[in-house]
Amino acid sequence: MTETRLQGTLGPGAIVFMVVAAAAPLTVVAGSVPIGMALGNGAGYPAMYAVAAVILMLFAVGFVAMARHVPDAGAFYSYVEKGLGRGPGLGAAFLALITYTAVQGAVYGYLGFALDELLVTYGVPSLPWWLWTLAAIAVTGLLGYRHIDLSGRVLGVLLVAEIAIVLLLDLAVVGRGGSDTEGLSTGVLHLDTITSGAPGIGLMFAIAGFIGFEATAVFRDEARDPDRTIPRATYAALVVIGVFYSVSAWAVVSGWGESAAVAQANANPGTMVAVTTEQYLGSAAGHVVQVLLVSSLFACVLSFHNVLSRYLFALGGAAVLPAALGRSHSRHHSPHLSSLVQTGCAAALLAVCAGAGLDPVAEVFAWLSGAATAGILLLMLLTSVAVLVWFHRSRADTRFWHTRLAPGLGLAGLAVCLFITVRNLPLLVGGSQTLALVIDGVLVLSVVGGIALARVRPGVSTARLRTTP
Structure with a gap:
């Protein structure tokens, strides 16, 4: 019999590996921290990760409380449909596909560039970045085709x-007590430092570093005990990511001294962390x-590949997309057809970028990551509204903190x-400004398109159709 469910024995630790890998911690520390300091609030930037973690933790309270009432492995759009109806649910599903495709495409572009740069230092002839990207897509597709436990082990080692x-x-x-001139930074303890510069922009970059934490719910079918594993994994992922980013960003600032760190972040953001590492741990x-x-970039794209494949799988099972996408492999119990389609879409997107002559970092990575940041925030906003509305209507849970106050504060944040x-x-x-408006338009139209589809095809729903394997 054709299988339409996934199987696995993932515990909280394995799922945390998946979502923390999606956050690409080394990539964030080496890439986003210097940029967040330069464009945001300087030496006060490490505090923005703590602020972002608090906002997302408030969001997660309602998200987790509703999880036991949403048995589908569709994550955000399953919540939106349950709380706001079929149309917004489909809109959220399309928005999720665009958002995660964008962030994966951004990282693929950066990966091709970084891999070429690395190999050139070891004497390998330089090749076009997109050749390395296509090779990475092929390896990712192979792992995504197999059982989820294999991806989990690979991600665990890399993570x-x-x-x-970074911890070293x-x-x-x-x-060593920080820099020789200023010692350990205390800027994160002073409000005037935290609010200096442009803290709003700093918060924007900090929030982007958490993209993927909510994917815990996507692995519901493959979790050992979903009702307990998913909440534990969600909270654990937020705590691990928040503490790691905050402490590591503070250490980078302390390694240079507050004034020197800001100057270095503005002058050489791309090499700041590598140079810091050489100064404190040696050239090796x-x-x-x-x-x-x-490897961090590869772990990130592999994690997002698994998330996207499961989104396609759920939509195939719901007859929103072709039903074949909702079938799982008889031996690997993986969304193999969805994985193949996702691999093809990633290759096509990067081929278009390469054909247009876009720079892999300044354009592919920057543009697509910008779109993904806006998309994921819109998705979480819709989910927060859905959580509040559903608990108000259903009265399935009357705990004020879990169903009203925390979700409401998270929504405001x-x-x-x-x-x-x-x-x-x-x-x-x-x-x-034109490109920004185009991105905004695409994100909004994806939601509108889902609502329109629900009207044209009243029988279509994002609620998963389940059959026993």
Whole structure:
């Protein structure tokens, strides 16, 4: 019999590996931290990760409380449909596909560039970035075709390695007492430092570092005990990501001294963390950071590939997309057809970018990551509204903190973050107001398109159709 359900024995730790890998911790520390300091609030930027974690933790309270009432593995759009109806649910589904495709495409572009740069240092002839990207897409597709436990083990190894090198840097900076001139930074303890510069832009970059944490719910079918595993994994992922980013960003600032760190972030953001590592751990460690940056990017695209494949799988099972996408492999119990389609879409997107002659970092990575940040915030905003509406109507849970106060505070925080992101989106896409408007339009039209589809095809729903394997 054709299988239409996924299977697995993932515990909280394995799922946390998946979502933390999607956050690409080394990539964030090496890439986003210097940029967040330069364009945001300087030495106060590490505090923005703590602020972002608090906002997302408030959001997660309602998200987790509703999880036991949403048995589908569709994550955000399943929540939106249950709370706001079929049309908004389909709109959220299409928005999710665009958002995660954008963030995966952004990282694929950066990965091709970083891999070429790394190999050139070891004597390999330089090749076009898109050749390395296509090779990475092929390997990712192969792993995504197989059982989820294989991807989990690969992500676990890569994640431990990249976190280990950053933690060693953190310990080295603390062990030496920070920079020789200023010592350990205290800027994160002073409100005037935190609010200096442009804290709103700093918060925008900090929020972007958490993209993917909500994907815990996507692995519901493959979790060992979904009602307990998913909540634990969600909270654990937020705590791990929030603490890791905050401490590591503070260590980078402390390694240079507050004034010197801001100057370095403005002058050489791309090499700041690698240079810091060489200063505190030696030149060999600097080379290790370069290697692990590539593995961090690969772990990120593999994680998002798994998430996207499961979105396609759920939509296939719901007859929103072709039903074949909702079938799982008889031996691997994986969404194999959805994985193949997702691999093809990724290759097509990057082929278009390469054919247009776009720079893999300044354009592919920057533009697509900007679109993804706005998209994920809009998705979470819709989900927050759905959570509040559903608990108000159903009375399935009457705990005030879990169903009213925390989700309401999370909604307010996300609304502020979305406003800041949309207002500053031109900054993320090379200063082009026109491109920013196009991205905004695509995101909004994806939601409108879902609502229109629900009207044209009244029988279509994002609620998963389940059959026993």
